[in-house]
Amino acid sequence: MNYYDRKGDFMAEDNGSISKTLYPGEKYNFTFWSSNAKYPNTASLRLDFSDNMVLKIIKEQTYTGKEFQEYLKRQKSK
Numbered sequence: 894m895n896y897y898d899r900k901g902d903f904m905a906e907d908n909g910s911i912s913k914t915l916y917p918g919e920k921y922n923f924t925f926w927s928s929n930a931k932y933p934n935t936a937s938l939r940l941d942f943s944d945n946m947v948l949k950i951i952k953e954q955t956y957t958g959k960e961f962q963e964y965l966k967r968q969k970s971k
Contacts, residue, residue, distance in 0.1 A: 894907045894908075894937070894939075896927065896929070896930035896935075897933060897936065901934075904931075907925070911923055915940075916950065
């Protein structure tokens, strides 16, 4: 978690973890407390997923063979 002041300048950084497995499309509300940042205006969050979790999710998906064409179509419409 990176914290920024009202001007957008970096203030502080913290690391943490959650004890819930998140799957694609799933939402999870959480609170993150930091003693390193006093009154931040904004924060950015980076999620890191274990390689084993990513591989498990990929293996469990049903594939049609049209995924790449669908991806290209989405990129073109952006």
